[in-house]
Amino acid sequence: MNSERLKALRRELSERRSTKLAQYVPYAPQKRFHDAGSWATERMLRGGNQQGKTRGAAAETAMHLTGLYPEWWIGKRFDHPIMAWAGGETGETTRNNPQRVLLGPVGEYGTGMVPSRCLGDHSFAPGTSGLLDYQRVKHISGGWSTLFFKCYAQGPLKWQGPPIDSIWLDEEPPMAIYSEAMARIIATDGIIYLTFTPLLGYSEVVRRFLLEHNPKRSDTQLQIEDALHIPPERRDEIIARIPEHEREARIRGIPTVGEGRVFPLADSAISYESMQYPDHWAWIGGIDFGWTHPTAAVKACIDRDTDTFYVVAVYRVSQKTPMMHAAALRPWGQWLPWAWPHDGLQHDKTAGVPLKVTYQEHGLNMLPERSCFADGSTSREAGVQQMLEAMETGRFRVAAHLTEWWDEFRLYRRDNGVIIAEYDDLLSATRYAWMSRRHAVPYGGKRKAPLKYPTKKVV
Secondary structure, rough: OOOHHHHHHHHHHHHHHHOOOOOOOHHHHHHHHHHHHHHOOOEEEEEEOOOOOOHHHHHHHHHHHOOOOOOOOOOOOOOOOOEEEEOOOOOHHHHHHHHHHOOOOOOOOOOOOOOOHEEEEEOOOOOOOOEEEEEEEHHHHHOOOEEEEEEEOOOOHHHHHOOOEEEEEEOOHHEEEEEEEEOOOOOOOOOOEEEEOOOOOOHHHHHHOOOOOOOOOOEEEOOEEEOOOOOOOHHHHHHHOHHHHHHHHHHHOOOOOOOHEEEEEEEEHHHEEOOOOOOEEEEEEEEEEEOOOEEEEEEEEOOOOOOEEEEEEEEEEEOOOHHHHHHHHHOOOOOEEOOOOHHHHHHHHOOOOEHHHHHHHHHOOOOOOOOOOOOOOOOOOHHHHHHHHHHHOOOOEEOOHHHHHHHHHOOOOOEOOOOOOOOOHHHHHHHHHHHHHHHEEOOOOOOOOOOOOOOOOOO
């Protein structure tokens, strides 16, 4: 090969390596994560290892720094140069992950997500070889953005400082670091986003996103099936190499719970693909009332021949009136009988009548009495144990596409043996339907005499 041809190939390779941002096409979960930036101040992208979390966040950071947004972009936009932070656990991990993906490996700057033509001056940080303190980035408006690199090991005091527009935290930070980072974006109306594999379980940061309801927070889950760069034939091999107690975190981004899980089963043990349901199967709805925490509802059907319970549809919305909830649920069938909890006897503050009556007046076919077992008992533990037993014996199935239900199922846990009543709205609605399934009716039908189901005694 002559020298001119070799130079041309090197230039072509260099150009390809410096246009990664233009070549970035997000996977579906990455796109949802980006889109949520249009309304969410805080975002979390959780997933397994090497599934695209860091790459997605690096692409977004590069867009904010440069102003080079693609046509498909509907997330947060900055029309001016910004101040940004990108951080990791230590100096080494910050250099090897966010810095590498944004700018390229040490000695190959300009080969990362930020186009080489946009790079300005930079300065190295003390203490870690190759770690940058800051990097100037040319913004499309003509000015210069500034990207600073931080690490959690520096401690919270080093995370104090000036107002910042955009902060990316790669790997889960301690709450003290996260609090300081949050304080930096208040004055700028900025954004903060995290990318990590939740191996620390229900840390303060994870609980903030998964158990505390806030309209300005977004949680996106990235699973191995979403990572299109991993060939399907390799996925089973990858899964098999991961220790079983870490699989859900490293494959699906589900926080590790271990022995604390109420339902310690794999999704595949109870999931099913949507199907046509025979006319003679019986139907029941379950509803859990809420305001600050969501009002949740499930629609379920029962194959009486095999005594199998199927969760078919779900609904979960907060801070809406009973009229709005009823309007959303009536299309499920005004004939559908609804099981409801004891707080349905409490008065609706707006109407001055019991909640059960309010929903009935808005067109839902509420059962005459609150949800309970045939003997009148309402034990949560008994309901949970019955559901678990049915799951273990193949008699409890949930449609695979019901994402919100699966999120609660994976997170439902105990602390010192006691079930934690958090982030369980759909599971509660499911339990009410389960306890009242003797009142289920055929499609479009009317209630007949209830069937007899034994109550599981809990000792």
